[in-house]
Amino acid sequence: MRHLAILVASSCIAVAAAGDAVNADYFTSTIKPILEARCVECHGPKKAKEDLRLDTPAGIRKGSHDKVVLVPGKPAESLIYSMAATANKDDRMPPKGDPLTADQLAALKRWIEAGAPMPEAAPAAK
Numbered sequence: 385m386r387h388l389a390i391l392v393a394s395s396c397i398a399v400a401a402a403g404d405a406v407n408a409d410y411f412t413s414t415i416k417p418i419l420e421a422r423c424v425e426c427h428g429p430k431k432a433k434e435d436l437r438l439d440t441p442a443g444i445r446k447g448s449h450d451k452v453v454l455v456p457g458k459p460a461e462s463l464i465y466s467m468a469a470t471a472n473k474d475d476r477m478p479p480k481g482d483p484l485t486a487d488q489l490a491a492l493k494r495w496i497e498a499g500a501p502m503p504e505a506a507p508a509a510k
């Protein structure tokens with residue numbers, strides 16, 4: 385594990401310099417709670433708007449019924465980031481309530497820039 389952390393840190397020096405190494409544990413400790421607090425109500429087991437589930441790595445990788453929502457390394461092309469970060473209120477996620485905080489957006493961006501590591505390596509079985 386220590387080995388992995390060093391590997392991740394050295395391959396993304398700029399990212400690692402900002403704080404904790406961005407690895408699968410970062411998803412579990414930081415990203416998943418954001419999605420659970422603000423997104424899973426509508427994109428989870430109870431409701432899955434646009435067929436999009438953000439409660440599991442498999443669901444995030446799969447995307448919606450017709451769109452990819454995560455492009456590792458590219459936050460601007462990742463709808464789970466760009467739709468949360470947009471200044472356009474009509475397009476913003478979540479569609480109601482406060483937008484994500486600056487810290488939450490920064491964490492999402494940082495995680496995607498680092499390649500969006502998540503615990504399961506394999507894509508979801510359909």
Ligand code: HEC
Nearest residue numbers: 422423425426433434448451453463464467468477478479
């Ligand atoms: C209150 C319910 C609700 C919440 C909470 C919510 N969404 Fe959505 N989401 C929707 C609805 C409804 C749509 C489809 C209509 C639209 O695009 O506005 C949608 C669409 C999307 C899409 C586009 C899917 C597609 O195929 O076009 C993405 C990506 C998305 N949401 C991400 C998120 C993220 C990330 C969060 C949390 C930061 C979030 N949503 C929170 C209701 C919600």
